[in-house]
Amino acid sequence: xxxxxxxxxxxxxxxxxxxxxxxxxxxxxxxxxxxxxxxxxxxxxxxxxxxxxxxxxxxxxxxxxxxxxxxxxxxxxxxxxxxxxxxxxxxxxxxxxxxxxxxxxxxxxxxxxxxxxxxxxxxxxxxxxxxxxxxxxxxxxxxxxxxxxxxxxxxxxxxxxxxxxxx
Amino acid sequence: xxxxxxxxxxxxxxxxxxxxxxxxxxxxxxxxxxxxxxxxxxxxxxxxxxxxxxxxxxxxxxxxxxxxxxxxxxxxxxxxxxxxxxxxxxxxxxxxxxxxxxx
Numbered sequence: 001x002x003x004x005x006x007x008x009x010x011x012x013x014x015x016x017x018x019x020x021x022x023x024x025x026x027x028x029x030x031x032x033x034x035x036x037x038x039x040x041x042x043x044x045x046x047x048x049x050x051x052x053x054x055x056x057x058x059x060x061x062x063x064x065x066x067x068x069x070x071x072x073x074x075x076x077x078x079x080x081x082x083x084x085x086x087x088x089x090x091x092x093x094x095x096x097x098x099x100x101x102x103x104x105x106x107x108x109x110x111x112x113x114x115x116x117x118x119x120x121x122x123x124x125x126x127x128x129x130x131x132x133x134x135x136x137x138x139x140x141x142x143x144x145x146x147x148x149x150x151x152x153x154x155x156x157x158x159x160x161x162x163x164x165x166x167x
Numbered sequence: 168x169x170x171x172x173x174x175x176x177x178x179x180x181x182x183x184x185x186x187x188x189x190x191x192x193x194x195x196x197x198x199x200x201x202x203x204x205x206x207x208x209x210x211x212x213x214x215x216x217x218x219x220x221x222x223x224x225x226x227x228x229x230x231x232x233x234x235x236x237x238x239x240x241x242x243x244x245x246x247x248x249x250x251x252x253x254x255x256x257x258x259x260x261x262x263x264x265x266x267x268x269x270x
Binding site: 005006007008010011014017018021022024025030033034037040041044047048051052053055056059060063064067068071072074075076078079088091092093095096097099100101103104107108111114116125126130131134135139142146149150152153154156157158160161 | 168169170171172173174175176177178180181182183184185186187188189191192193194195197198200201202204205208211212215216217218219220221223224225226229230232233234236237238239240241242243244245247248249250251252254260
């Protein structure tokens with residue numbers, strides 16, 4: 001297998017990811033912005049497929065495009081009193097733009113001189129089976145800690161958002 | 168035309184900067200959380216790209232990306248719960264009105 005990825009597909013997927021992200025930041029309607037974020041997440045899943053990370057792409061679609069998008073839309077709907085509140089005035093901050101451009105410039109400059117030796121892909125691409133075997137052997141302890149983190153986060157979210165009347 | 172790892176790292180850098188701009192400039196708390204998700208996404212692309220091009224056999228970066236997703240899911244869940252609690256107390260989610268601690 002080669003140590004490169006098809007350029008046309010990669011360019012198309014990147015265009016979807018970056019374009020949807022730009023549309024999310026420029027759209028004035030919060031609900032539209034949530035849907036553009038969903039598009040960006042789906043494009044990212046395509047990028048993962050190009051990088052032959054099947055399981056990560058599946059998790060991306062399920063967690064980000066599924067759960068996080070629904071959660072975001074729920075909170076948007078719960079915190080809008082009227083339909084007109086969804087349309088917001090344009091937030092523009094020159095300082096934020098300057099900081100982001102500076103940061104991006106530094107990163108791309110560093111990237112310019114970067115040379116990482118790329119290892120070629122093995123003939124048989126490791127798939128979900130190898131991923132699962134490794135996850136439940138090498139990565140056993142982090143997996144358990146991750147489940148604990150999710151449980152604590154779930155309980156905390158219910159505790160914070162649940163109405164405690166009378167206080 | 169074929170592209171290597173530098174392309175994906177560049178994509179991730181651009182996405183991270185977009186997220187950074189959103190997180191710094193937006194006034195709605197929900198929009199800030201969405202921008203944070205963009206930044207987490209950029210980091211994940213980076214991890215998976217390194218996994219594909221540096222350690223393709225043991226997939227270390229992919230595991231890092233999956234655990235990163237766990238943390239990001241916990242973060243967005245807690246963040247949105249916080250936004251809801253905030254809305255219940257102050258009836259607004261615009262961050263410029265949350266200045267009670269200002270001296």
